Amino acid sequence: MKSYQQTTQQLDQLVHDGIVPGISYLIFDGPEEIKQVRGLAQTRPFPEPLKAGMQYDLASLTKVVGTVPVIAQLLQEGKLALDDPLKEYLPDFPDPRPTIRNLLTHTSGITGYIPHRNELAPAALKRAFLTAMHVDSSLNRQIRYADVNFLYLGWIIEELCQQPVQDVITARVLKPLKMTGATFTPAPANCVPTEIQPKRGLIRGQVHDPKGYILGKHCGCAGMFASLADLATYGRALIESNLAGLLDAKTVDMLFTDQTPIPGEHSRSLGWKLLHFRQADRHYLISHTGFTGTWMILDRQTDQGMIVLTNRVHPTARNQRYLDRRDQIFATYLREMAQN
Template identity: 25%
Template sequence: MPTPRTLLAVPVSLALLCLSTTASQAHPAPDTNALVRLLVTRGRAPAAALLAHDSTGVGTAPTGTDHPPTGTGDPQAGTDDTRAGTDDAQAESDYALGTTEYAQAGTDISRADHFRAGSITKTFIATVILQLAAEHRLSLSDTVERHLPGLVHGAGNDGRALTLRSLLTHTSGLYDFTAVTGGTVPVSPTQAVRTAVTHPPADRGRFSYSNTNYVLLGLVIRQVTGNSYATEAERRIIAPLRLTGTSFPGSRTTLPSPHGRAYATDGSDVTDLDPRVAGAAGELVTTLADLDRFYSALLGGELLPPHRLREMLDTRTAHGSYGMGLFPVKLPCGITVWGHNGRISGSYVRTAATVDGRRVLTFRVNTSGIADPGLEPALLAAEFCPRTS
């Protein structure tokens, strides 16, 4: 559940890895295999994987399942043959969406694996809120107090002064409850908010990333619809897009099969985890292909009316740092990509896409972060920046 940060300059040594090209292609295949391998060697991740889609008609050819074999796998995930068969089916499904590119490094990681997506959950929550706004069931100008009376109060916090827009854009000033829990202690949404409001807020109107904002939005969804945020996201997003590998596990500590292992930065196995450590701010379980499909559909206009999508991409409230469940990154070549990252114990994920959703990539590592911060911007530049020979 990390704070988005500005991309660092791409190191020259990494940029050189991205320059393999042919003169006949406007968007030649970048050497993502080399960069994904660096996530393991320089990034100190046990394993890494990337899946990119290009539906522009120009780009990489589909690679199918031509990738290094996985390791022995998790006993709950079946045999290696079972996981390979799942990968084959996933590759066929991916191909229907456009050309695909897959790369992996390390062992015990698979194209079809389920994994925890952390703060990428926020894009799903923001989408549901904006859909409810489009249906006139709430307004982004509504105060938090209107929907959750008396909950945000104390230590200078006042739900009467906060709007839903301020929650969506992280400009509410609310303290981040995970600064107390460390993102490792399961709490109910109400406990999370009560933890936050024992601390004085930051300046309202200034961008200050806080998981408390999206926990509150999850509660607003329940108040407005009578259903949990998970139920509404499943009905409005997951089922219509046929995201068969995506779920909100609630209190379930195990991952669906197939899945590999997840490791904390100290090397301990944290595959089993109570998702209530994050709730509406970071509970989601998903797959590479499902995240690519979701962001492509969202930015392609399949989930929101045009004016609501424009609101989602408007960063003025957060002074350029954040829209609503999405944030922009301007690459060295001048292209801006949109998406989100997600960190939860044992998993770091990043999805980015062009503003029309036609080019999208998701990469993941099976640990809580990447040791070399230059690798993420290098991967984004390799995928999205045009190159010539």
């Protein structure tokens, strides 16, 4: 196996330097793997060791592990098309221009302010997102990452499947892939805690994202909990077997190619961010991060990947040092994975 000495050193250093309480990570290169679980599950109110198999709040990895594969299946089944207007499925939305493609590539231009958003009841919050947002001049011109795009995608899934989006993800993705530790309703004792907040106290086994907390099973942008083993199952299946046959090769190709409506080359496929391989062919890799301290990078062409789970928001989400280090680790990994 190639040496990932600098990458693993930098990952371990996140714990050593107190930037995250603990870390679970996997680097794989074909059948070979480097796996590590170290540090603490929590530091407050008392230290608790991190154990293998604990479940993490995946935050926005929910988008690409859950919502994207369901949308991809619906595309394959002909139940929607990428350039269908959002309004076709959610008629209360005021603007006819944004499409499914815009939502998936974060080029929708949808923006707006919802007063007291985190205090609203579920129905009122959904209503506000459907009626109080507007589309600005960045539509089809700029990539602007926003959770709201995947809230709409989740509700479109609900319209087509007539079930809560998180139930659809469980039935169509988690169960077929036998991701036994992946769930939207975990047992708190096996979960890695996230933030300590004045109103909610220590958040453990409940989604950290405030929209996800309100919307519950009707949230397509956050809410999934999973172990390192679950994400290894998902990542390998996606790049090695077209998600164990849940998708076809043509659909998976779309995840690894620019899908934005913007002229030129851009960095978004269907849900995923695109990165360049560091050697001559500069083929695309896919990556995604989660607010709680999670990330995945996957290379279909070389069968390589890195999956990292931390609870960088514990005990507080104010953790800029983590974001700076994450960028460094990405760069180190991309350099080392390309070395012969």
